[in-house]
Amino acid sequence: MDDHQTKQERATEAVGNSPPHLTRHRLTLYVAGTTPSSLRAIENIRLICQENFDEKHELEVVDIYQRPELAEHDQIIAIPTLISKSPNAMRRIIGDLSNTDLVLVELGVRPKI
Amino acid sequence: MPEANNSQSVLKKCKTGIKGLDEITGGGLPERRPTLLCGGAGCGKTLLAMEFIIRGAVEHNEPGLFVSFEENKEELTQNVASLGWDLNKLIEEKKIIISYIYIEPSEIKEMGEYDLEGLFVRIDRAINSIGVKRVVMDTLEAVFSGFTNMTILRAEFRRLFRWLKNKGVTAVITAEQGDSTMTRHNLEQYVSDCVILLDQQIKETILTRRLRVVKYRGSNHGSNEYPFIIDQKGISVLPITSLGLEHEVSTEIVFSGIPRLDTMLGGNGYYRGTSVLISGTAGTGKTSIAASFIQATCQRGETCIFFAFEESMNQIIRNMRSIGIDLEKWVKNGLLLFHVARPTLYGLEMHLVTMHKLIDEFRPKNVVVDPISNLNAVGTTYEAQMMLLRLMDFLKARQITSLFTDLTVTREVIDQTEVGVSSLMDTWIVLKSIEAGGERNRGLYVIKSRGMSHSNQSREFLLTSNGLELVDVYVGQEGVLTGTARFAQEVKEKERTLRLRQELESKKRELERKRRIMELQIESLQAQFEGESEELETQIQSYELAENRLDKTSLRMAELRKSDGM
Numbered sequence: 001m002d003d004h005q006t007k008q009e010r011a012t013e014a015v016g017n018s019p020p021h022l023t024r025h026r027l028t029l030y031v032a033g034t035t036p037s038s039l040r041a042i043e044n045i046r047l048i049c050q051e052n053f054d055e056k057h058e059l060e061v062v063d064i065y066q067r068p069e070l071a072e073h074d075q076i077i078a079i080p081t082l083i084s085k086s087p088n089a090m091r092r093i094i095g096d097l098s099n100t101d102l103v104l105v106e107l108g109v110r111p112k113i
Numbered sequence: 114m115p116e117a118n119n120s121q122s123v124l125k126k127c128k129t130g131i132k133g134l135d136e137i138t139g140g141g142l143p144e145r146r147p148t149l150l151c152g153g154a155g156c157g158k159t160l161l162a163m164e165f166i167i168r169g170a171v172e173h174n175e176p177g178l179f180v181s182f183e184e185n186k187e188e189l190t191q192n193v194a195s196l197g198w199d200l201n202k203l204i205e206e207k208k209i210i211i212s213y214i215y216i217e218p219s220e221i222k223e224m225g226e227y228d229l230e231g232l233f234v235r236i237d238r239a240i241n242s243i244g245v246k247r248v249v250m251d252t253l254e255a256v257f258s259g260f261t262n263m264t265i266l267r268a269e270f271r272r273l274f275r276w277l278k279n280k281g282v283t284a285v286i287t288a289e290q291g292d293s294t295m296t297r298h299n300l301e302q303y304v305s306d307c308v309i310l311l312d313q314q315i316k317e318t319i320l321t322r323r324l325r326v327v328k329y330r331g332s333n334h335g336s337n338e339y340p341f342i343i344d345q346k347g348i349s350v351l352p353i354t355s356l357g358l359e360h361e362v363s364t365e366i367v368f369s370g371i372p373r374l375d376t377m378l379g380g381n382g383y384y385r386g387t388s389v390l391i392s393g394t395a396g397t398g399k400t401s402i403a404a405s406f407i408q409a410t411c412q413r414g415e416t417c418i419f420f421a422f423e424e425s426m427n428q429i430i431r432n433m434r435s436i437g438i439d440l441e442k443w444v445k446n447g448l449l450l451f452h453v454a455r456p457t458l459y460g461l462e463m464h465l466v467t468m469h470k471l472i473d474e475f476r477p478k479n480v481v482v483d484p485i486s487n488l489n490a491v492g493t494t495y496e497a498q499m500m501l502l503r504l505m506d507f508l509k510a511r512q513i514t515s516l517f518t519d520l521t522v523t524r525e526v527i528d529q530t531e532v533g534v535s536s537l538m539d540t541w542i543v544l545k546s547i548e549a550g551g552e553r554n555r556g557l558y559v560i561k562s563r564g565m566s567h568s569n570q571s572r573e574f575l576l577t578s579n580g581l582e583l584v585d586v587y588v589g590q591e592g593v594l595t596g597t598a599r600f601a602q603e604v605k606e607k608e609r610t611l612r613l614r615q616e617l618e619s620k621k622r623e624l625e626r627k628r629r630i631m632e633l634q635i636e637s638l639q640a641q642f643e644g645e646s647e648e649l650e651t652q653i654q655s656y657e658l659a660e661n662r663l664d665k666t667s668l669r670m671a672e673l674r675k676s677d678g679m
Contacts, residue, residue, distance in 0.1 A: 032231070035230070040226075041225075065234065078228065079230035102222075
């Protein structure tokens with residue numbers, strides 16, 4: 001639990017003390033070093049965030065080799081995994097996130113088709 | 114271990130510490146390789162895997178990692194606490210790591226390519242933290258519920274097993290059994306070094322668990338289905354049939370407890386470590402012979418277990434007291450252990466395992482099973498036979514002298530036991546009730562006694578208040594006689610002998626008398642002769658006197674006549 005709390009605190013610090021917003025997205029992407037799928041996922045999610053979210057969104061990229069304890073806490077098995085804890089219910093999107101439309105649907109930005 | 118270093122080709126094995134499993138696998142699981150443990154729900158996969166980890170940590174000083182996909186640490190701790198293991202303590206001592214991996218399928222959405230590197234990193238971290246030597250993944254297939262891309266999963270599993278090998282850990286991967294395949298997701302395709310299958314069957318409300326080594330690359334292994342149980346001390350597998358016929362043979366002889374039976378067997382009793390079968394119809398005294406045997410063993414100071422499947426301990430003790438055998442004394446001083454169970458209480462395997470456990474714990478020199486025929490009530494004759502075969506092998510391997518009683522129903526066929534195990538026995542004693550002249554008596558035969566020149570005669574067998582006695586039966590023109598008939602015959606015999614002796618003596622007396630008469634006659638004749646001869650001699654003398662006198666007289670007369678005729 002300690003890990004979780006520190007991470008949350010750290011994430012909050014990163015965006016300053018701005019009040020929580022309903023549509024504020026908090027995303028964590030777990031990757032493993034510089035594997036092709038990891039690199040692709042990082043690129044894809046950055047693009048998605050830039051194009052769809054305002055600057056209030058939080059995106060944290062965690063390298064499981066560097067921070068294995070975070071991966072453990074978040075029950076990460078597959079790599080890459082994008083975890084979305086807010087604003088909707090916990091979602092895990094695994095894969096290189098190459099299908100932008102589906103990612104947006106999963107994140108609740110776009111309605112389901 | 115210098116041996117292992119010398120020969121790389123010899124497969125090293127990792128002792129599980131699980132009772133029986135190491136015997137079946139010839140020393141344990143393949144070291145530094147993954148083993149697949151498959152079976153249906155609730156058949157003991159998790160427990161077996163956990164026991165592997167715990168025994169490794171406690172008994173072999175090999176730290177373990179238990180990756181659980183189904184139960185969390187608290188649940189696992191509770192589950193094994195009932196088996197006397199304190200998981201929390203082992204975790205604190207850094208001997209075991211429990212890693213609970215939780216997968217919630219509804220949260221997960223797959224998009225594009227991925228791998229399971231997260232799992233690898235996690236296992237790697239745990240392995241490195243305490244120097245893990247043993248890894249369990251229970252059950253890896255849970256991953257299949259969360260992810261759908263089979264191509265990726267298969268590739269990743271292949272990679273995982275290779276990776277585990279490279280890490281130098283001995284791994285146990287559990288998997289659910291499929292409908293027609295060993296595992297639901299064909300994991301056996303990837304883990305090909307060793308595959309163990311667990312199975313459970315319920316037959317007539319009795320549950321039997323079985324274990325089978327399906328495959329063991331580079332090693333021979335017992336290939337049968339071995340029954341196993343889960344009890345207060347963990348898992349016990351029965352490896353008995355793998356022992357084969359290589360047990361040691363003893364020439365030492367143990368007394369049967371019945372002196373005349375010992376002589377009938379051609380020596381002084383049974384060979385140590387052999388199996389003795391006492392078969393007979395109801396009420397022929399099978400238990401009594403067993404009790405005599407027990408008494409003899411306990412008097413020697415040897416231990417014995419009495420497995421009673423028919424009567425309670427107190428009942429047996431009371432009954433045996435009536436023939437002068439006090440079993441209670443031996444129970445009290447710890448030489449005799451009673452194990453009483455209804456045959457239908459649990460399955461044959463469970464009986465067998467219980468017997469094994471007791472024998473391993475109590476380490477008796479002798480074992481009595483009374484009766485084996487009741488075991489038929491639980492399984493088929495074949496199953497009972499197999500069970501007994503296993504039990505006998507087990508006992509022989511430990512040089513335990515065993516005595517089995519068997520109740521035969523048909524009185525005509527004595528050469529066949531109910532359970533059909535007579536051929537396995539070294540000594541076979543048959544008790545038969547002989548019905549004749551309105552009474553029933555007990556007869557005893559030694560049908561066989563391997564390696565002994567046993568008697569071919571039958572004996573009548575008496576239960577007296579001083580124990581068992583064997584008496585010769587009467588065999589003569591009138592057939593085999595027992596009981597009162599034998600007694601009557603004996604009396605008759607005695608009378609005849611007496612009469613003969615009387616006649617003989619009277620003849621002798623007659624002879625004596627006649628001799629006396631003859632002697633008397635001789636004596637009287639002699640006396641008569643002596644009398645007569647005396648008389649005659651007197652007469653002779655008198656005649657001589659007279660003659661003399663006559664001569665003198667004529668001389669005198671001539672003198673007087675002055676005759677010159679002289």
